[in-house]
Amino acid sequence: IRCSVWREAAVRFFAEIEEGKVYLISRGQLKMANKKYTTLNNQYEMSLSNDSIVQASQEQDSAMPAIRYNFVQISSIAERPTNSIVDVIGVASGISAVSNITSKSGRELTKRTLTLSDDSGASIEATIxxxxxxxxxxxxxxxxxxxxxxxxxxxxxxxxxxxxSFIEVEPKSEAAAKLRAWWDGGG
Known part of the structure; x- marks a missing residue:
């Protein structure tokens, strides 16, 4: 689920929350997700305020499900409409150096471009x-x-x-093992 935090609460929770950990949350607000601003396939989203309480769960690993992907083959992305959202898994067959650019609004942005390849025989550039x-x-x-x-x-x-977006390097999954074997076998 997507969770938004604003102003002072964002500063407070930023120091407390770590990606990949499980938390118990109370006094948050649930509402219908605004699909314009989320890439997640969930009908609801949560927002937290200064009154919200966030506590680390004692059940960190086995009790919670892993991230659920809906992978598409790289070869099928050419048929997808622009601005659609996809999950993809591939071998990073090319990795650019990190570079910095200045946005139209004057913000300094850091980027890196990956060339992803999969067993469909296709490749695509992905900018993170x-x-x-x-x-x-x-x-x-x-x-x-x-x-x-x-x-x-x-x-x-x-x-x-x-x-x-969520990026997982060398995930422990059957799909990742299959791609690794394909790549190591000559890709």
Whole structure:
């Protein structure tokens, strides 16, 4: 579920919440999701305020389900409409250096472009932004699972991450093992 936090509450919870951990939340507000601003396939979203309470759960791993992906083959992305949201898994067959650009609004943005390949025989460029770009491995050919990537088009289809995208390097899954075997076997 998407959870939004604003102003002072955002500062407070930013220091307390870690990606991938499980939390118990009370005094939050649930409402219908605004599909314009979310990449998640969920009818609801949550917002927190200064009155909200967030506590780390004692049941961190086995009690909670893993991230649910709905992977599409890279070859099928060419048929997807621009601005649609997809989950994709592929081998990072190319990894650019991190670069910084200035947006039209004057904000400094960090980006990295990956070339993703899968066993459909297709490849696609995927741009990741911000902290996700800075912390992505510089070398190798890792298998990468990307959730909530936006289909963009500039001469050809490509993918772009947003704040709601999730990027998992070398996921522990059957799909990742299959791609690793395909790539290591000559791709």
């Amino acid at each position: 932004w911000g902290q996700k770009a800075s912390t992505f491995p510089d070398e190798g050919t890792p298998v990468v699972a990307l959730k909530g990537m936006r289909v963009t088009e500039w001469n050809q289809k490509s993918l772009g991450s947003s704040n709601g």
